[in-house]
Amino acid sequence: xxxxxxxxxxxxxxxxxxxxxxxxxxxxxxxxxxxxxxxxxxxxxxxxxxxxxxxxxxxxxxxxxxxxxxxxxxxxxxxxxxxxxxxxxxxxxxxxxxxxxxxxxxxxxxxxxxxxxxxxxxxxxxxxxxxxxxxxxxxxxxxxxxxxxxxxxxxxxxxxxxxxxxxxxxxxxxxxxxxxxxxxxxxxxxxxxxxxxxxxxxxx
Numbered sequence: 682x683x684x685x686x687x688x689x690x691x692x693x694x695x696x697x698x699x700x701x702x703x704x705x706x707x708x709x710x711x712x713x714x715x716x717x718x719x720x721x722x723x724x725x726x727x728x729x730x731x732x733x734x735x736x737x738x739x740x741x742x743x744x745x746x747x748x749x750x751x752x753x754x755x756x757x758x759x760x761x762x763x764x765x766x767x768x769x770x771x772x773x774x775x776x777x778x779x780x781x782x783x784x785x786x787x788x789x790x791x792x793x794x795x796x797x798x799x800x801x802x803x804x805x806x807x808x809x810x811x812x813x814x815x816x817x818x819x820x821x822x823x824x825x826x827x828x829x830x831x832x833x834x835x836x837x838x839x840x841x842x843x844x845x846x847x848x849x850x851x852x853x854x855x856x857x858x859x860x861x862x863x864x865x866x867x868x869x870x871x872x873x874x875x876x877x878x879x880x881x882x883x884x885x
Contacts, residue, residue, distance in 0.1 A: 703732035704787055706857060707816055710881055711736065714812060717782030722771055722803050723789040727753030727764060734762040738783070743767040743774060771799040776806040783807075786815045790835040800837075804845050807884045813849065815842060815880040819856050827861050827873035842880050849882035 707729055716737035721730040726749050730742035734757070744750055747768045757764050767774070772795050784807050791799070807813050818829035820836040830836060839854050857879040861871050 703729045704816060706859070706877070706879065707785065707787060707814065708732065710814060710853075711783075714783065717811075718780065719783040719785065720776070720781045720803070720806060722784065722786045722799075724753065724766075725749050727756065727766070729785060729787060730764050731757055731760060731762055733783075733785075734764050735760070739765075741765045741767060741781075743769055743771060745770045771803065773798075774802075776802050778805050779808045781806050781808060782811045784811070784813050786813075786817070788817045788829075790817060790830045793834055793837075796837060800842075800845055804849075807849075809884050811884050812852075813846070813880070813882045813884070815878065816857075817878055819876045819878040821856065822876040826876040827871045828875050837878070839878055839880065842878070846880070846882045849884050852881040852883060854880050854882075 711733065716733075717739070719730075719733050719738040719740045721727070721733065721740060721742040724730045724742035724744045725746070727742050730740045730753065734740045742750075742753065742764050745768065750766045750768050753764065754766055757766075771789070772791070784803050786800075786803060789799075804813055818826070818836050820833045820838050822829055822836070823831055823833050839856070843851070843854065857877045859875045859877055861873055861875050
């Protein structure tokens with residue numbers, strides 16, 4: 682509850698904590714996929730969920746911050762797009778197994794204990810032939826990059842993620858360099874290069 686309250690305060694502090702548009706790398710990857718049923722995990726204010734809906738995806742978007750979800754709803758109404766918003770904790774929510782053509786996890790950083798719960802559950806929600814896409818700060822970013830959490834334990838490596846994907850074919854698994862000119866969600870202006878973990882895998 683304390684963590685949820687802290688995030689609610691952060692989301693309430695600004696009109697938009699993150700940018701209005703989707704993550705650029707994510708958008709590039711999705712351009713290769715046929716729209717279907719999508720799950721956006723830890724959606725925040727819904728920037729990626731809203732963009733997916735505008736591309737023709739049927740989107741479920743989950744986040745434990747009711748403040749963030751309410752902001753997403755307002756943007757969806759203004760942009761006249763439909764998203765199924767879910768206020769719940771990804772660590773305890775019962776995702777439907779094999780239900781989604783796309784499960785997207787972007788910049789969800791939790792303890793390894795929490796991650797061992799939600800990561801497996803979200804991966805199991807991908808249907809055969811569906812895609813799992815994970816983008817987040819890489820452990821190497823703490824020493825070599827800019828922005829993001831400074832606790833390495835919150836940042837799984839590509840090798841840790843590989844261990845969950847034995848039933849998947851790996852399309853891309855790499856450390857991606859991302860130019861940063863500002864970092865509004867983490868406290869202001871930063872300039873440099875962030876190092877992100879990128880995983881794109883398709884269930885066999």
